[in-house]
Amino acid sequence: MRRRASQEMAAMMIPNLLILFSVVTSSMVMRVSGFTTTTTTRIMELHHDVEEQQNQYRRNLLANGLGSTPPMGWSSWNHFACKIDEKMIKETADALVSTGLSKLGYTYVNIDDCWAELARDSKGSLVPKKSTFPSGIKALADYVHSKGLKLGIYSDAGYFTCSKQMPGSLGHEEHDAKTFASWGIDYLKYDNCFNDGSKPTVRYPVMTRALMKAGRPIFFSLCEWGDLHPALWGAKLGNSWRTTNDITDTWESMISRADMNEVYAEYARPGDPDMLEVGNGGMTKDEYIVHFSIWAISKAPLILGCDVRNLTKDTKDIIANKEVIDVNQDPLGVQAKKVRMEGDIEIWAGPLSGYRVVVVLLNRGPWRYTITANWDDIGIPLETVVEARDLWEHKTLKNRFVGNITATVNPHACKMYVLKPIS
Numbered sequence: 342m343r344r345r346a347s348q349e350m351a352a353m354m355i356p357n358l359l360i361l362f363s364v365v366t367s368s369m370v371m372r373v374s375g376f377t378t379t380t381t382t383r384i385m386e387l388h389h390d391v392e393e394q395q396n397q398y399r400r401n402l403l404a405n406g407l408g409s410t411p412p413m414g415w416s417s418w419n420h421f422a423c424k425i426d427e428k429m430i431k432e433t434a435d436a437l438v439s440t441g442l443s444k445l446g447y448t449y450v451n452i453d454d455c456w457a458e459l460a461r462d463s464k465g466s467l468v469p470k471k472s473t474f475p476s477g478i479k480a481l482a483d484y485v486h487s488k489g490l491k492l493g494i495y496s497d498a499g500y501f502t503c504s505k506q507m508p509g510s511l512g513h514e515e516h517d518a519k520t521f522a523s524w525g526i527d528y529l530k531y532d533n534c535f536n537d538g539s540k541p542t543v544r545y546p547v548m549t550r551a552l553m554k555a556g557r558p559i560f561f562s563l564c565e566w567g568d569l570h571p572a573l574w575g576a577k578l579g580n581s582w583r584t585t586n587d588i589t590d591t592w593e594s595m596i597s598r599a600d601m602n603e604v605y606a607e608y609a610r611p612g613d614p615d616m617l618e619v620g621n622g623g624m625t626k627d628e629y630i631v632h633f634s635i636w637a638i639s640k641a642p643l644i645l646g647c648d649v650r651n652l653t654k655d656t657k658d659i660i661a662n663k664e665v666i667d668v669n670q671d672p673l674g675v676q677a678k679k680v681r682m683e684g685d686i687e688i689w690a691g692p693l694s695g696y697r698v699v700v701v702l703l704n705r706g707p708w709r710y711t712i713t714a715n716w717d718d719i720g721i722p723l724e725t726v727v728e729a730r731d732l733w734e735h736k737t738l739k740n741r742f743v744g745n746i747t748a749t750v751n752p753h754a755c756k757m758y759v760l761k762p763i764s
């Protein structure tokens with residue numbers, strides 16, 4: 342998704358040198374070492390890639406202009422599940438502003454499942470649940486918009502949503518899209534429960550077309566759980582696509598979703614490994630730092646899933662790390678990938694704008710390890726001298742590095758550096 346738009350931007354903006362650099366950084370995939378006679382071929386391939394991406398953008402049914410960088414915000418599901426009401430949604434909007442999180446880019450306030458009555462009204466419209474959303478969704482959208490934020494909502498490409506407490510939109514797509522637009526909705530997460538057994542590629546485009554006709558740009562978040570490899574077709578239908586089943590607040594769940602999402606890095610269409618669990622209490626601080634770092638370099642949506650009205654200092658320090666957010670929102674929009682794996686040790690890397698490279702040294706095991714990332718693995722020409730910025734220590738290291746960078750990493754922890762060539 343974002344890759345397409347940002348590739349276009351990159352294609353327009355980047356000088357030839359950066360293209361050369363991108364070619365070298367793609368040595369992660371192609372194992373090209375240095376500038377050789379194959380460089381011209383690589384540049385032609387790169388141009389072809391960019392053209393192909395542009396064609397795909399043109400073929401996108403949902404040309405709503407949204408999602409050129411990963412969306413950021415909050416969703417009610419991970420922390421509250423069905424225990425939601427208009428008061429806590431308003432308090433959350435207030436908290437996003439008062440904590441400064443909205444200034445950092447967290448602007449979507451997304452209501453997840455359980456917001457509607459089980460029965461539609463006599464006109465066939467979805468009805469906000471009277472006991473929990475008595476003022477209605479339009480009033481809530483007005484409130485959220487008055488704070489400079491955006492309101493998201495949830496439905497399902499089936500007969501019921503996953504809670505089975507409200508109807509899905511299957512067969513009512515145009516009607517519901519119009520309702521959402523009339524309320525001032527900005528984002529739709531579209532789930533996959535209780536469907537009719539037809540393929541997601543049959544059911545999801547109906548909502549895509551309905552949203553296009555609804556007269557309001559609405560970010561379309563496909564959530565078919567990675568059922569039918571949505572990385573292969575999601576770009577044509579939506580602004581983001583879940584590549585995994587639901588996340589839970591444990592290390593195993595989080596890291597396995599990172600793995601599932603990484604598989605699709607080759608397609609250069611960053612997917613959605615699900616919303617963040619940071620701040621929900623099931624992982625250690627180091628584990629949450631790994632969670633946030635990998636979501637950031639994977640160019641995944643940064644949708645908070647904790648209670649932002651009641652943040653601990655540790656949680657705030659993680660989700661408000663502007664340097665890590667900047668990596669996520671980098672205009673080049675290229676998803677990082679695992680470039681080396683050895684037992685419990687992994688090195689993830691990806692190119693950033695301005696000739697830079699982001700690298701994460703990840704320790705998945707129970708013991709401390711010393712981890713080294715070599716330039717030829719992470720796409721930096723061998724002789725290049727770099728300056729390293731530690732994004733969690735908020736320090737530029739005094740040493741300059743040539744050929745590799747090494748750090749000792751605790752169990753279930755990571756180091757995250759942005760490497761900037763200086764000569």
Ligand SMILES: *[C@@H]1O[C@H](CO)[C@@H](O)[C@H](O)[C@H]1NC(C)=O
Pocket residue numbers: 648651653
């Ligand atoms: C706020 O967070 C603390 C610790 O994270 C927790 O003990 C407390 O119950 C929370 N308060 C509310 C109102 O949720």
Ligand SMILES: *[C@@H]1O[C@H](CO)[C@@H](O)[C@H](O)[C@H]1NC(C)=O
Pocket residue numbers: 713742743744745746747
């Ligand atoms: C890292 O690079 C330095 C030279 O800059 C070299 O002396 C050292 O052996 C390298 N370390 C590893 C583990 O490759």
